[in-house]
Amino acid sequence: MESTCIDTSLNLNVVPSLNMDEFLVEELHRLSCENKRLSESLTHMWENYEAMQNQLSQLVNKKIEHQTQQSRKRKAEFESCINNTECSTNITEEESVIKRTSDTMNMITLPKVSKVLVKTEASNTSLYVMDGYQWRKYGQKVTRDNPSPRAYFKCSYAPSCPVKKKVQKSLDDPTILVATYEGEHNHGHQQLAKIPLVSRQSEEGPMGSVHVSSPTSIIDKVDNVQKSSSIRQFLVQQMATSLTRDPNFTAALATAISGRILDQTSMPKW
């Protein structure tokens, strides 16, 4: 990955006293160019991010499909063993395909239920998925098929919003959270800043640096427009936070401002 080094510092120390307006216009122009380059860089990063996410999504879907087929095959074999004491395979591959297709059709005829897979770090034990909406947890259960608990959430952004969400760690990969959404939001998307603090607990590393651990990636289908806008906002927020938390940046900024203020004492008023 190419790295770009962009000078974001304000050149406040070198000020020709006679050409202040000219200097300011030039500085403004320079900052506009920097801003444009940053925007282009962000767009480029975003495109790479989306491409990688699509690739990951395809890989995960392939893996899930493969595992589903295997488990169905095993189940079919097991059921045929029960039905037939000679343990011969009664279900043909064709019938199996029909069953799979009908399962898929069932999924298609339930459009309001969607699954989202979220990659997290293995050490992350929370069941909070940061998706831009505000959720209130109303229950938690340990289910039979999975040792990790399943958390139940309701959308708390609008009291009348009927959307519910179930979050549980994947049985195969504990680093993947499986969020099942039921229903559709009857309100707009909210800003990430309104996400409950709990869901952002793991974002700060030991040194206080900005390190996002959940979600590392949202894999499956989330409304693309909403996802794009929220993640863009998130990226911008991250960049701003990174800059303000960088001691070098703040020190340089402080030096520049203090230098500028001190310079003003020996300069004509403007």
Place this chain on the structure above:
DNA sequence: CGTATTTGACCCGCGC
């Protein structure tokens, strides 16, 4: 003190 989370109790559907 208000709000969010936790967790045991309860409800309900499904299979036997």
Place this chain on the structure above:
DNA sequence: GCGCGGGTCAAATACG
């Protein structure tokens, strides 16, 4: 009808 398991409720608790 009974037991089991998933889903929901609501009182207790934690937290800012």
